[in-house]
Every structure is written in structure tokens, then in C-alpha cells.
Amino acid sequence: MALTVEVVLEGIKEIVVEVAGIDANIIAMDKKFTDDLDVDSLSMVEVVVAAEEKFGVKIPDDEVTKMATVGDAVNFIVANGK
């Protein structure tokens, strides 16, 4: 399946629900992981590892520090996925 924005966002939603127990309906591209979704720095590591596994993409640590919003993560994965 092609890694479109819609597909990746849906995948990230599933991961954040699993890790942080957030209602899937409030997860959107403009939401901040830390401030809006209760994903702290430790849980962010879980999100990243799960996303790498799900989408077969490597997310370097210096990219992770730049990912403030769900959209940042989705766009990186879409741009760097196969």
C-alpha cells in the first residue's frame, strides 16, 4: 500500500491510542504530541519505534526531536517511506 498522508495518519492514530490511551477522534495533523496528546519524551520513543516497524522507515533521533506535531511525523514518513 502506498504511504499516503491518509494511510500514515491512520497508522499514527492507532499507535498513539495504544501508547497514550487518547481518543482517536482528537488526533489530527495539527495536534502536538506533548501538549495535546499526553505523549511525553519516553512515550515518544515508543511511538517512533512502533512507527518504524509499521511503515518500514528509519526515523533518526535528530528528526524525532523536530517532530512536534502529528503532521511533522506523518509528513516525514510519507517523504521517506518506500
Next chain:
Amino acid sequence: MSSIKRRRVVVTGLGATTPLGGDVPSTWEALLAGKSGVRKLEDEWAQDFSVTFAARVAVEPSEVMERVEMRRLDRSEQFAMIASREAWKDAGAPDIDKERLGVVIASGIGGVITMLDQYDVLKEKGARFVSPHTVPMLMPNGPAANVGLELQARAGVHTPVSACASGAEAAGYALEMIRNNRADIVVTGGVEAAIHELPMAGFASMKALSTRNDAPEKASRPYDKDRDGFVLGEGGGVLVFEELEHAKARGAKIYAEVMGQGLTSDGFHIAAPDPEGSGVTRAVKLALEDAGIPLSEIVHLNAHATSTPAGDVAEANALTNALGSDISHVAVSATKSMTGHLLGGAGAIESIFCVLAMYHHKAPPTINIENLDEAVTVDVVRDVPRDLPKGSIACLNDSFGFGGHNVVLVFKSFEG
């Protein structure tokens, strides 16, 4: 005795999750009914093990805790949160300056299940897949730290570690925190979650565990002639200790008074009890001295008595040496016959049992004694609970740990 007036400490809240019940009322009811919390293990690894049973908690944390919270907490931390929430609520969720609120919660082993599970992840999937929550989950101070975080305790959060004496040592530490004016309320207790094949294998290698696989509920039998080792239990207990005037000022329910503690070490062997029991004898004497009450008031004792061949008799002899002829009016209960041995949680749940024994004037029974060991000369409460005298009474809770740690606590009924 010091002439300076000492700050007095009372118990104003109780919480627990044990093999007998998911809270204090259900645990106490099962305890008085003489029920066993020991069961055959369903786990696959246990099926061909030398010991196929243990005392798991009666209520799984998943029944009372959100999934997302659970996955960030080791099982021992889950027990601490469940018990402390009950205790805090029982105390009336006191409104207190957080800089006067402390937490002292112990564990004997810490997050051993997390450590072993994550080691499996490391070996099977690789280092990158090891959970970022691993270290906060496996650290022995994790249970205390998580409770401290939830309550926003800022007077100090501590974790004494002394194997099976840990929970009792925590209570002693909490007592001193309030006496020394570091805090007005301290949430204290002990937890353990170590029912896993590695710790079980370690205890089995020491020949410390009972192997009565054909009758698990009869396996924990302190003072019985045919006792053959302890039964591993899990769970924990939490007590709210509060400075007396602070408790009175807010009209708190007071269960009992915490009178004193005695701490010694054996300097004898890493695991075996000193057969002379001199460390225990000294700890009892120190505790009574600290409590400043006459021996005639001691009417009950919750024994450490784990159901090992050597330990039970050494303890009983030491108690007799410490109390002399006054041992004759002490009703001795070995509640591990029902709960199994909660290791770092034992001293905490047994402190709760002591507090309730003082509050209700009732000593819980000891079950599974078919033939009392002739070497045991103390007055054991057998099979059914026993009423304790009316009026002002006091009791002892003694706990010992591998390493030669001896802790004795003194609780007294509170008459207002």
C-alpha cells in the same frame, strides 16, 4: 526516656491488594474466615516446575486500572498504586501542605518481571525495541516514586530495601519521619510482584519453597510439624501514618497508634536465621523500649513465621526469650498460612492486620496446623479468630529478611 514531648503517630488509612482480596475489607474478611489465597499456577512455565503453585492477588490489576496506566507500571508499581489509592481515600483524602507529605514504600526485589520481560525483548527483537519505560519500571524505588508523584508528596519519598523485612522497615522509617517533624502525613507500605519462573527457580534452588504440589492450599503451614517451606505470594499493603494532633484537628478516623520500632541485624548468615535468635530478641526489646509500654499490655503478635523448618522455631524461641513469662498472654497469629509470603509486602500487610486486630480486638487465625511442632511453645491462634481483651491493648509485628535484617513494630489500640 526523654522528657521532651514526642510527636505521636496514628494510623488513619489502610489499603491493600492481596491473595485474599482486592482491598482491605475483603482481605480482612477472608483472613478471619481462615481462607487460603494459595492456588495452582495457570502459567505455562509453571506446569513442569518443581513448584506449581503460589499466592497470586485475588483481583488482577487489569480489573481496576486503565490499560494505558498499566503498561507504564511494573506489576509491583500497579499494586502500590491500587493499595495507596484505597488507603488515601480511606484516610479521607486529607488536604495537606505537600511539603509535609511523605511516602515510604518498599519492595524486596523491585521490578523483576519487567526486567526479565524486557531482557526477552532484547534477545528476541533487539535493543531498539526495549521499552523506554524499562528503567522507571524496574527500579526498586519505582512503587514509592509513582505513589509520591500521584500524591505530589514533597517531604521525601523513600524505599528501604531489606528483603522480607522491607515493608516493616518502611513503616519504621515513616514513623521516624513524623516523629522528627519532617512530615505530618506519610503514606507507607510494601509491595512485591515476583511470581515469575526466575525468582521462583532461585527460591526453589535454596530449598526455601514448599513443594506440596498435590495440596497447594495446605502448603503454607507455619508451626506445623510437616512444614516444608514458604509459599510465594504477591500484592501489597499501604498505611497512612499521621501525626496525632494533625489527625484530630481534621476529625480523622483513627485505627491505632504506632508506638515504636526495634531494628537489629544478625551478622550471622546471608540467608539462614540465627538459631539462637539473639538479633530478634534484641529487636523485640528495643521496640518495647521505644514504645514505652508495659509488657502486660502486649496481647497479640503477628509472627513472621513463613512455614520454613528452621525459621518458625528460631523465631518462637527468640520471642519467648524476649518476653519471658509475659509470652503466656500473647496470642500469636501466622497469617502467611493464608496469604503466602509477600516478601517486601509482608511487613506491610501484616502491619495492617495488626492495626485491624487492635481496632476490632480480634486476632486472625493460623490455618493448616495439623500437628503442632512440639518445639513451638508460644500460644498460637489456630483455625478460628480469637477475641482479644477489651480496653487498652498492644501488639507486635515482627519481620525478618535474608541478609539478617530484623524489624519489630509496636501498635496499640487508640482510646481517644
